[in-house]
Amino acid sequence: MSEAIAIEPLPLAIPRRVLRLLPGVALLVALGYAGKLAEQLLRDYGKAHHLALPQIEYVLWAIVFGLIVANTVGVPQIFKPGIATYDFWLKAGIVLLGARFLLGDVLKLGRISLLLVGIELVVAIAIMTVIGRWFRLKPKLTSLLAIGSSICGVSAIIAAKGAIEADDDDATFAIAAILALGAFGLFAYPAIGHLLHMSDRSFGLWAGLAVDNTAEAAAAGAIFSDAAGKVAVLTKSTRNAMIGFVVLAYALYWASRGQAHEVKSKAAFVWQKFPKFVLGFLFVSALATAGAFQPQQMASLANLSRWAFLLTFAGVGLKTDFRELKRQGLRPFVVGALAELSITVVTLVLVLAASAVFDL
Amino acid sequence: MSNRSRISHDWWAVIAALAAVVLVKAGILPNIPW
Numbered sequence: 001m002s003e004a005i006a007i008e009p010l011p012l013a014i015p016r017r018v019l020r021l022l023p024g025v026a027l028l029v030a031l032g033y034a035g036k037l038a039e040q041l042l043r044d045y046g047k048a049h050h051l052a053l054p055q056i057e058y059v060l061w062a063i064v065f066g067l068i069v070a071n072t073v074g075v076p077q078i079f080k081p082g083i084a085t086y087d088f089w090l091k092a093g094i095v096l097l098g099a100r101f102l103l104g105d106v107l108k109l110g111r112i113s114l115l116l117v118g119i120e121l122v123v124a125i126a127i128m129t130v131i132g133r134w135f136r137l138k139p140k141l142t143s144l145l146a147i148g149s150s151i152c153g154v155s156a157i158i159a160a161k162g163a164i165e166a167d168d169d170d171a172t173f174a175i176a177a178i179l180a181l182g183a184f185g186l187f188a189y190p191a192i193g194h195l196l197h198m199s200d201r202s203f204g205l206w207a208g209l210a211v212d213n214t215a216e217a218a219a220a221g222a223i224f225s226d227a228a229g230k231v232a233v234l235t236k237s238t239r240n241a242m243i244g245f246v247v248l249a250y251a252l253y254w255a256s257r258g259q260a261h262e263v264k265s266k267a268a269f270v271w272q273k274f275p276k277f278v279l280g281f282l283f284v285s286a287l288a289t290a291g292a293f294q295p296q297q298m299a300s301l302a303n304l305s306r307w308a309f310l311l312t313f314a315g316v317g318l319k320t321d322f323r324e325l326k327r328q329g330l331r332p333f334v335v336g337a338l339a340e341l342s343i344t345v346v347t348l349v350l351v352l353a354a355s356a357v358f359d360l
Numbered sequence: 361m362s363n364r365s366r367i368s369h370d371w372w373a374v375i376a377a378l379a380a381v382v383l384v385k386a387g388i389l390p391n392i393p394w
Contacts, residue, residue, distance in 0.1 A: 088372060090373075091377075092376050095373065276371055277373050280377055280378065293384075300384045301380070303394040308377075
């Protein structure tokens with residue numbers, strides 16, 4: 001799951017809360033739209049001058065524009081509440097993306113995703129546990145890093161922090177590692193995918209399995225191609241759906257050692273952690289499968305989903321502050337990089353094997 | 361962030377997306393360009 005920055009539950013009236021969001025949302029729209037224009041302008045320029053310019057997707061432009069703003073002039077406080085809504089746009093975009101999937105495709109891809117996600121979870125947790133022991137990290141910090149790298153990045157770490165009663169410092173350390181590697185993966189994965197001539201489905205599966213935050217996974221997929229972006233979101237959502245079970249397992253483990261509070265109802269715990277937007281995605285997909293939408297309406301919903309993702313991608317760039325990551329020191333990068341590199345290689349092998357078996 | 365706010369954030373996104381689906385289906389948003 002992506003970094004879930006909450007809109008703080010301030011005791012403000014709803015109109016005032018909405019007003020607080022406007023500057024940041026306007027910035028997301030402006031940067032996202034600038035990214036879309038940049039893609040068009042470059043393509044038109046290439047055509048007009050008969051130049052074979054590289055096709056740079058709006059996704060990459062929107063992220064780069066966001067990165068430039070965040071890491072040069074910085075983001076003034078007035079924009080921050082609205083920028084934090086990028087996570088909201090991501091989830092709304094995923095629900096709307098359901099209109100582009102028939103349930104049959106979801107089930108087919110979902111089955112393959114579920115199988116690979118199961119293997120990825122076990123491998124990622126094992127790798128992170130071994131590396132944590134090598135570097136003599138605190139056991140709860142190792143747990144947080146294992147949860148973050150196996151499921152869904154920052155929000156999984158935040159969900160697990162309360163459940164296993166980890167320190168704030170451990171959570172900050174784990175989040176810094178996941179964020180730094182997410183930023184790197186955004187650019188590295190599509191390049192590797194093209195180098196290996198991966199198909200859209202294979203690359204989407206790989207991005208969904210290996211990239212930790214949902215927004216970065218969606219972006220890495222979309223940078224590769226539109227179709228890969230769809231598959232990346234589906235695979236990452238399957239991974240996100242596992243959050244409750246993995247966090248529950250860790251909570252039970254630490255409770256059994258007397259270092260976390262008891263879990264009263266396991267079913268309620270899993271439901272509380274379950275990402276509800278997955279249900280919304282399945283519902284819209286079921287409507288599309290049942291023929292509830294005419295072709296024009298399907299196109300409109302698909303376009304709405306693209307607009308929502310456009311705002312998300314601008315937010316991904318704006319929230320990545322390299323100075324903040326640098327302040328966290330080198331250790332999170334080294335520990336995280338070693339683990340992520342291992343997970344990257346393992347998931348790549350898994351996907352290439354699955355592509356051969358399932359003819360993806 | 362608390363789990364409580366994460367859940368409500370999830371639900372708000374679902375509600376907003378489903379509201380958009382209803383508007384498109386009802387023809388109130390007839391043609392969303394890209």
